[in-house]
Amino acid sequence: MSQHPTQLGKYAIDGVLxxxxxxxxxxxxxxxxxxxxxxxxxxRSLVDGDVSGSSIAARFRNxxxxxxxxxxxxxxxxxxxxxxxxxxxxxxxxxxxxDLSKLLAANPIMSEPMLLQVMDQLLAALQYAHERxxxxxxxxxxxxxxxxxxxxxxxxxxxxxxxxxxxxxxxxTIGTHGYMAPEQYRGQDFDHRVDIFAAxxxxxxxxxxxxxxSGAPEAIMYRVLHMTPPAPSTVGxxxxxxxxxxxxxxxxxxxxxxxYQTAAAFREALRLHATKTSQGNPVIxxxxxxxxxVVDPQAxxxxxxxxxxxxxxxxxxxxxxxxxxxxxxxxxxxxGPLAKVLVKQAAAKSGDYNTLVxxxxxxxxxxxxxxxxxxxxxxxxxxxxxxxxxxxTGSSGVSQAGTSPSMGQASGTxxxxxxxxxxxxxxLSQQALTxxxxxxxxxxxxxxxGPLAKVxxxKAEAQAGNARxxxxxxxxxxxxxxxxxxxxxxxxxxxxR
Numbered sequence: 001m002s003q004h005p006t007q008l009g010k011y012a013i014d015g016v017l018x019x020x021x022x023x024x025x026x027x028x029x030x031x032x033x034x035x036x037x038x039x040x041x042x043x044r045s046l047v048d049g050d051v052s053g054s055s056i057a058a059r060f061r062n063x064x065x066x067x068x069x070x071x072x073x074x075x076x077x078x079x080x081x082x083x084x085x086x087x088x089x090x091x092x093x094x095x096x097x098x099d100l101s102k103l104l105a106a107n108p109i110m111s112e113p114m115l116l117q118v119m120d121q122l123l124a125a126l127q128y129a130h131e132r133x134x135x136x137x138x139x140x141x142x143x144x145x146x147x148x149x150x151x152x153x154x155x156x157x158x159x160x161x162x163x164x165x166x167x168x169x170x171x172x173t174i175g176t177h178g179y180m181a182p183e184q185y186r187g188q189d190f191d192h193r194v195d196i197f198a199a200x201x202x203x204x205x206x207x208x209x210x211x212x213x214s215g216a217p218e219a220i221m222y223r224v225l226h227m228t229p230p231a232p233s234t235v236g237x238x239x240x241x242x243x244x245x246x247x248x249x250x251x252x253x254x255x256x257x258x259x260y261q262t263a264a265a266f267r268e269a270l271r272l273h274a275t276k277t278s279q280g281n282p283v284i285x286x287x288x289x290x291x292x293x294v295v296d297p298q299a300x301x302x303x304x305x306x307x308x309x310x311x312x313x314x315x316x317x318x319x320x321x322x323x324x325x326x327x328x329x330x331x332x333x334x335x336g337p338l339a340k341v342l343v344k345q346a347a348a349k350s351g352d353y354n355t356l357v358x359x360x361x362x363x364x365x366x367x368x369x370x371x372x373x374x375x376x377x378x379x380x381x382x383x384x385x386x387x388x389x390x391x392x393t394g395s396s397g398v399s400q401a402g403t404s405p406s407m408g409q410a411s412g413t414x415x416x417x418x419x420x421x422x423x424x425x426x427x428l429s430q431q432a433l434t435x436x437x438x439x440x441x442x443x444x445x446x447x448x449x450g451p452l453a454k455v456x457x458x459k460a461e462a463q464a465g466n467a468r469x470x471x472x473x474x475x476x477x478x479x480x481x482x483x484x485x486x487x488x489x490x491x492x493x494x495x496x497r
Contacts, residue, residue: 009082038094074125076155100141108209115206121152123267130192139198177220193256200251207232330376431467440494
């Protein structure tokens with residue numbers, strides 16, 4: 001969507017909370033009860049036209065169905081699935097807080113009372129979901145929101161598995177590297193115990209400030225399958241009690257049969273440890289008694305500080321926003337909406353463009369995918385220029401935002417900018433928009449982005465005054481991840497260019 005709507009269904013749009021490769025998340029208001037909600041959107045044609053269990057559209061439907069059947073204070077509530085024109089949306093609980101990945105980036109070490117509180121809330125939410133036949137399959141810090149009061153909320157059930165429902169393949173290796181269980185990497189049947197493993201990885205991260213399994217995707221997979229991470233009591237800057245080593249070890253067992261068999265059992269093991277070691281702490285007392293959530297003063301200060309910290313791509317960031325968008329689009333064709341998060345994380349840790357590209361490329365699965373990714377960047381003109389994060393320019397001082405060439409400025413143009421393609425006459429801007437060319441454009445665009453092409457072509461046709469304007473609109477409105485240079489070339493072939 002090039003322009004944001006003022007209303008979707010009954011909901012009045014108040015602002016934008018975030019955006020990804022395939023949709024936007026809006027802050028909105030339900031006018032009937034004056035409740036603020038978050039609206040996650042996707043193009044309706046993607047939802048209607050794609051039944052693939054691994055697609056982004058199917059994950060969107062799955063999120064509405066999986067989380068929609070759950071009602072728990074530790075799970076972001078789903079209120080409604082709706083459609084408005086060409087847009088499908090999920091209305092969900094609006095939670096004011098920060099996701100745990102941002103909080104940990106600001107302060108990697110969490111106090112033991114606070115981390116036990118976080119784990120207790122997470123495992124309670126997982127136990128509730130598992131008892132109702134839903135397992136999340138992508139538990140990680142970015143999918144956990146923490147409010148300033150210390151309340152934890154699990155979000156993003158987009159790749160959840162619903163027991164006895166054929167929405168997703170049981171053996172599909174969808175998930176996040178470093179948090180996926182061995183059986184997911186092996187392509188074996190799995191169940192709710194993949195969430196137990198991921199929760200164990202999270203506990204290790206909270207205890208040590210380090211990842212249990214790190215490196216490039218191939219290295220992570222090898223370590224998950226064959227290596228045991230060092231005991232938490234031997235890692236990190238804070239001395240942890242040795243009793244927690246056995247809890248982490250059991251949660252991270254390679255064989256699912258050797259892990260905690262339920263989230264409740266995992267939770268009880270942590271509670272037993274808390275009872276023995278944290279007597280008199282008000283935070284732990286609140287956890288054990290089930291009273292209202294209490295945050296210790298140090299954790300409260302940490303939450304406020306982390307919540308106010310700027311993100312890597314905030315207006316104060318040194319990185320050029322257009323360049324980061326180009327990276328996101330190139331990566332999105334391989335990893336979907338996750339691209340935005342991965343690029344942000346890489347930008348926060350990189351000091352120059354080549355380092356940034358290398359950090360992003362490590363998230364791709366194979367050498368072939370990495371080569372294709374680099375080829376996309378080369379086509380945009382952003383590769384090989386050693387861009388400074390402060391200026392966003394190369395040695396010539398020209399911005400490297402990665403925009404597609406404009407019509408008439410492609411490689412076949414002469415000095416004046418007029419088209420120099422052999423065998424063609426007249427300016428592209430003077431050519432009429434014919435039904436034959438519209439049909440050609442629909443076929444070309446559909447080969448790049450599926451059923452959504454018809455919607456984009458219809459809108460562009462209504463707005464365009466000539467063939468040039470029509471092609472420009474199609475290239476501009478193509479979905480993130482589409483190779484815009486290639487799309488433009490294929491469209492122009494319909495005009496003999």
